[in-house]
Amino acid sequence: xxxxxxSRLTIAAFVLPCLIIYVGIVFVPIIVSMYxxxxxxxxxxxxxxxxxENFRNLFFHDPVFWPSVRRTLMFAVFSMAxxxxxxxxxxxxxxxxxxxNFLVSSYFLPVILSVVVVGQLWKTxxxxxxxxxxxxxxxxTIGLESWTHTWLTEPAVAMYSLYFVALWQYxxxxxxxxxxxxxxxxxxIYEAARIDGAEGFTADRYxxxxxxxxxxxxxxxxxxxxxxxSFDMVMVMTGGGPAHATDVISTHMYNMSFLSMKYGYxxxxxxxxxxxxxxxxxxxxxIFSKLExxxx
Amino acid sequence: xNTSSVVQLNQQTATARRRRFSVAKTIVILFLSLLVVxxxxxxxxxxxxxxxxxxxxxxxxxxALPHSFQWSNYSAALEGNYVRYLLNSLFVTxxxxxxxxxxxxxxxxxxxxxxxxxGQVVMLLFLVGMMIPMQATLLPLMIIFKNIHVLNTxxxxxxxxxxxxxxIAVFIxxxxxxxxxxxxxxSAVMDGANVGRIFWSIILPVSVPPVMTVCILTFINIWxxxxxxxxxxxSEKLKTLPFGVNSFVSQYSVNYGAIGAYLVxxxxxxxxxxxxxxxxxxxxMVAGAVxx
Numbered sequence: 001x002x003x004x005x006x007s008r009l010t011i012a013a014f015v016l017p018c019l020i021i022y023v024g025i026v027f028v029p030i031i032v033s034m035y036x037x038x039x040x041x042x043x044x045x046x047x048x049x050x051x052x053e054n055f056r057n058l059f060f061h062d063p064v065f066w067p068s069v070r071r072t073l074m075f076a077v078f079s080m081a082x083x084x085x086x087x088x089x090x091x092x093x094x095x096x097x098x099x100x101n102f103l104v105s106s107y108f109l110p111v112i113l114s115v116v117v118v119g120q121l122w123k124t125x126x127x128x129x130x131x132x133x134x135x136x137x138x139x140x141t142i143g144l145e146s147w148t149h150t151w152l153t154e155p156a157v158a159m160y161s162l163y164f165v166a167l168w169q170y171x172x173x174x175x176x177x178x179x180x181x182x183x184x185x186x187x188x189i190y191e192a193a194r195i196d197g198a199e200g201f202t203a204d205r206y207x208x209x210x211x212x213x214x215x216x217x218x219x220x221x222x223x224x225x226x227x228x229x230s231f232d233m234v235m236v237m238t239g240g241g242p243a244h245a246t247d248v249i250s251t252h253m254y255n256m257s258f259l260s261m262k263y264g265y266x267x268x269x270x271x272x273x274x275x276x277x278x279x280x281x282x283x284x285x286x287i288f289s290k291l292e293x294x295x296x
Numbered sequence: 297x298n299t300s301s302v303v304q305l306n307q308q309t310a311t312a313r314r315r316r317f318s319v320a321k322t323i324v325i326l327f328l329s330l331l332v333v334x335x336x337x338x339x340x341x342x343x344x345x346x347x348x349x350x351x352x353x354x355x356x357x358x359x360a361l362p363h364s365f366q367w368s369n370y371s372a373a374l375e376g377n378y379v380r381y382l383l384n385s386l387f388v389t390x391x392x393x394x395x396x397x398x399x400x401x402x403x404x405x406x407x408x409x410x411x412x413x414x415g416q417v418v419m420l421l422f423l424v425g426m427m428i429p430m431q432a433t434l435l436p437l438m439i440i441f442k443n444i445h446v447l448n449t450x451x452x453x454x455x456x457x458x459x460x461x462x463x464i465a466v467f468i469x470x471x472x473x474x475x476x477x478x479x480x481x482x483s484a485v486m487d488g489a490n491v492g493r494i495f496w497s498i499i500l501p502v503s504v505p506p507v508m509t510v511c512i513l514t515f516i517n518i519w520x521x522x523x524x525x526x527x528x529x530x531s532e533k534l535k536t537l538p539f540g541v542n543s544f545v546s547q548y549s550v551n552y553g554a555i556g557a558y559l560v561x562x563x564x565x566x567x568x569x570x571x572x573x574x575x576x577x578x579x580x581m582v583a584g585a586v587x588x
Contacts, residue, residue: 004409004410004411004481004485004491004494005410005411006410006411006412006491010410010491011406011410011412014402014403014405014406014410014491014495015402015403015406015407015418017399017402017403018399018400018402018403018462018466019403019418019421021399021455021458021459021462022421022422022425022459022462022463023421024459025433025437025455025456025458025459025460026425026428026433026459026460027421027425028436028440029432029433029436029437029440030428030432030433030436032436032439032440033432033433033435033436036435036436043435043439089328089331092324092327092328093328095324096321096324096325096328097325097328101574101575103328103331103332104578105570105574105575105578106332106335106336107331107332107335108574108577108578108581109335109336109339109567109570110335110339111581112516112520112566112567112570112577112581113520113563113566113567114519114520114522114537114538114541114562114563114566115520115522115538116520116522116538116539116541116542116545116562117538117541117559117562117563120541120542120545120555120559121338121339121342121559122338124342124345124552124555124556124559125338125341130354131353131354131552132345132353132354132552134338134341168334168335168338171331171335172335173581173585176578176581176582177582177585177586180582180586181586215586218585218586222585225427225429228429231431231523232522232523235522235523235526236522236542250429250431253431253432253435254431254434257435258527263435263439266435267435267436270431270432270433270434270435270436271432273429273431273432274428274429274432277427277428277429277432278424278427278428281427
């Protein structure tokens with residue numbers, strides 16, 4: 001039990017500086033934004049209250065909105081599909097490598113880089129071969145010239161090129177999270193299982209998986225929330241183009257507010273994004289609390 | 297079947313098993329090494345790229361070494377305000393980190409050690425905040441900052457950076473502080489220490505490990521942040537490194553080598569720190585993820 005009994009003034013002195021900045025910068029803007037979503041406003045001049053008109057337009061008349069939602073969710077799906085791969089790498093690391101430090105640090109290197117460096121680096125890699133792009137040069141060299149694309153300007157492939165960069169950057173993060181989780185499973189359990197004849201992947205099925213479900217959930221939440229917020233990378237690499245082919249929810253919001261000067265409309269997209277994030281987190285927690293119950 | 301043949305048979309299966317094991321091991325090691333190549337080679341390629349002439353880049357093959365190192369690419373890049381961006385980033389990041397650690401450790405201390413009603417409510421507020429996407433606050437913050445005249449100052453970056461780093465910091469720190477034995481405070485109170493002193497001379501010094509974790513998380517996030525900087529800052533002389541790098545690269549779209557050089561320079565500070573503190577950084581970021 002907490003022992004320090006202190007005056008209200010002391011509590012305020014400890015809590016308020018932090019809380020005021022936090023509430024003022026995070027919650028107040030969200031509430032302001034929810035309200036602005038009900039306005040017809042360009043952000044500078046007169047505003048007009050139009051109720052749910054923005055949302056009606058968003059859901060029923062905006063040809064860019066639903067595709068951008070779909071791409072955002074696809075982003076999440078791809079990011080989550082990467083986690084089993086990361087888990088496999090983590091299992092292999094633990095089983096076959098005695099000193100994994102070099103490998104782990106190499107895998108992790110892209111994680112610490114700025115999205116600007118990663119985005120611009122891959123933009124350079126995706127350039128046409130005639131502009132020094134590595135990927136197309138590699139393809140040409142190994143005789144797959146027909147596979148070359150202008151990766152970021154063809155609407156059909158541009159979005160996949162972006163997904164790939166995100167997967168590339170965060171593979172190391174998920175691998176390391178899973179790896180740490182596996183290392184925390186007590187070694188005695190594996191030894192006991194070995195006596196009972198469970199080794200290798202059988203042991204993983206019955207010991208590793210159930211034990212790292214909480215860690216798995218962390219990776220899933222990170223991947224999901226990270227993808228819903230996949231913003232900087234798209235802004236750096238394509239800005240949502242060509243012709244909205246790579247727009248995600250947040251870039252659509254940004255372009256609407258700052259390029260089309262529809263501030264109220266942009267705010268309604270922001271409100272949608274907040275609700276989506278909260279709902280997704282709630283849903284993931286629900287699913288995993290069921291899963292944990294089943295396996296324990 | 298006599299004994300010797302049984303022994304022989306056993307030996308045979310044993311070697312077979314060992315051989316299959318080593319084949320598996322070789323494949324695994326190859327696979328893991330291949331991953332090192334895919335994760336690291338693009339960066340090495342960038343370094344080579346940054347040292348080539350335009351002709352070499354346009355004509356050349358992707359693995360060729362440059363004929364002679366074109367350091368002039370780097371001098372071209374350095375002319376583009378690199379040092380100023382670097383100093384701006386240093387300033388913004390260090391002020392943010394100091395503020396995050398001070399404010400959130402005070403708050404975490406109050407949540408985890410004081411006897412008061414609303415501790416859990418405050419904690420819940422932070423937990424909800426963790427799920428709120430930063431970019432949803434981008435538009436309203438821009439309007440608010442414009443009205444209170446802090447737009448296009450470093451303060452307009454530091455405030456949201458501090459605010460968005462707080463939830464995870466408070467969460468990690470209060471989790472740790474809760475585990476410190478309460479006898480420490482009891483004896484300190486008996487010795488006549490006041491709350492401020494207990495915090496400053498007892499709790500904070502023992503909380504160094506989680507503070508390090510918070511430092512690493514905050515550093516990596518803030519140092520690399522791009523979109524707020526690009527939205528709130530417009531003066532050339534206030535740009536942070538990621539924003540500066542991005543605007544340089546977008547402007548000089550024909551001098552490929554210089555673009556490469558600028559990207560290398562942009563990545564360099566954080567890579568140097570990573571070389572020095574790789575284990576600390578990986579552990580800190582995983583701890584941050586796991587506890588968050």
